[in-house]
Amino acid sequence: MKVALFIPCYIDQFYPQVGIATLQLLKRLGCRVSFPLQQSCCGQPMANSGFATRSKGCDNNFIDNFKHFDYIVAPSGSCVLHIKEHLKSETHPEEAAHIRGTIYELCEFLTDILQVEYIKASFPYKVGWHNSCHGQRGLYLSSMSETVSPEFSKPERLLNMVRGLHLSIPRRKDECCGFGGIFCISEEALSVKMGTDRIKEHELNEVDYISSADVSCLMHIEGILKRNKNNIKTIHIAEILNSKL
């Protein structure tokens, strides 16, 4: 199984540990993983700001890097959703379609493709789970409170395999944290208010960590936590699943 690792730009630059954990985890689970060296960004920052016409360069570069693989895996629901919904190419439409159909967010790749039933990991902490909206409502990583359907959660299923981990689900289990890409800048006050309110729920639950399948939500939440000298830490699910504490 030829798996390409896609490490979104801001993870590459600011959260290399998430990329490392993802790579090590996939290897441990038996995948042959490559990291195409000329990758950069999925183009979402432009597209969500209304400049989808300016993401052509990113689209082409993405296709160049990722066209020759069986699967593409990334530790970010949001970037994966963007590729799935918006990757286009006028010159290489078939390659674009192939990529759109073979890109997976890490959790869904583990549960749906690798069908992992056991992970040797241990993380003896209380972890508050944050559902990232794009992963949940875009990629259907879990059921959502809005619809009437059987309940499931791919990330929770994985976290329940981790030894010592005490999972804590906030009462508003799928409320947005307020990151929202450009929103976190253009609606700064509201974005921070939304993030602060999410943190409050996890504080009430006395969690040690807030975890998510999206680093972007965590970056925003971490920024607020640190500003308020809050002891709660943030951690990506890949780091937990790759943890041998």
Next chain:
Amino acid sequence: MKTTHAALAEKFIANTAQTDWHDRTLWLVRQKRDKAVHTLPEWEILREWASQIKNHTLSQLSEYLSEFEQKAKANGIVVHWAADAEEHNRIIYKIIRKHNIQNIVKSKSMLTEECQLNKYLEQKGIEVVDTDLGERIVQLRKEPPSHIVLPAIHLKKQEVSETFHRYLKTEKGNHDPQYLTEAARQHLRTKFIESQLAITGVNFAVAETGGFVICTNEGNADMGAHIAAVHIACMGIEKIIPKARHLAVFLRLLARSATGQPITTYSSHFQQPGPGQELHIVIVDNGRSKHLGRKDFRNSLKCIRCAACFNTCPVYRKSGGYSYHSSITGPLGAILNPNTDMKASADLPFASTLCGSCSHVCPVKIDIHEQLWKWRQVIVAEGYVSRKKKTGMKIISFVLSRPSFYRFSGKAGRWIMRTFPFLLKNKLNPWFHSREMPEAPKQSFRDWYLKHKP
């Protein structure tokens, strides 16, 4: 004057207690909705049916409107067509003049709000009394509704008490809800009895029968329509459904989505004028046919105005209706308003994190968050975007689409963050205002990978 959503939201949030209360109150409505819909195993099927009925109707809207007109006329209803808000208001004014009407009651109609009917009639010296409790409260306070179903949801009972003390002479400081509601009831009762004209909205107009349905919890539409000699019902062209049996789908969805009730207290069916009465229907376009022509956005005309998308939206809950600076607020306003006034509404599709909750509570399956994304593209293409943002995006896309440039900029950026942190840690950086910057590591993932490559 700052009137963008972001600026108005910031002002709203400054009062944390009020914001939290607003958020909690609307979340409670969302929870009531959840509880109600989870009692119906067929909920998702109902949504799908509703969506398909509306899609079908929109695809043959002119036929269904003609059928409705024909049947309504045969029932003795006078049918008027209004191309825009101005014509809608003029038609109503003419009817008022014809009968020399002095006393008018109106039940809730977001269409008359959209057309600014009250203001138009006021300028001609005619007073309209809004009879929905929430609407009456905001009318007395000279405020617009902040929510399409719960117009006074931004107000606490203490504020209502002050308003009633001032206008209805209730006891100062008595904010017992029962007492205040009773005072409103007595006050409105007089208005109903004196009324010569009742203006109402329309929830569903049935092409097959030429009749229409109005849903209220207070019975105020009926009270008005049965007492007054003249009844004018105002509807947008999208309110049509083909057959009466389709009500069985929509009536089950509407109240559950709106408030979590199985059905509104009153679902009143009007088919023909009562003895000695005149019944008019004003069918309004006001930008709707233009909307219908926009392929990516036409399905927002499926909306049945339940406001479930308002109650679920974290942005709406935490920024209040007035931050949307338009008569239709919330996520719905953000996808409807750019159609009629793109310049004034250019900020609204950006007042969202695209979390997608709205699209999934919507009982008629409007792809609200996808439309918000698409409106962003249209707004930028039409040029309603700041030069600063345009230049910024040009630079970002240049860098991100060139791998070596991207790597160089990333490395340089991280070095700057470590060496001269003050360049980013200052008040010019909106991120840093209330959040710390992420740590800037010495090596990127790629750097690590090249060192540890198998």
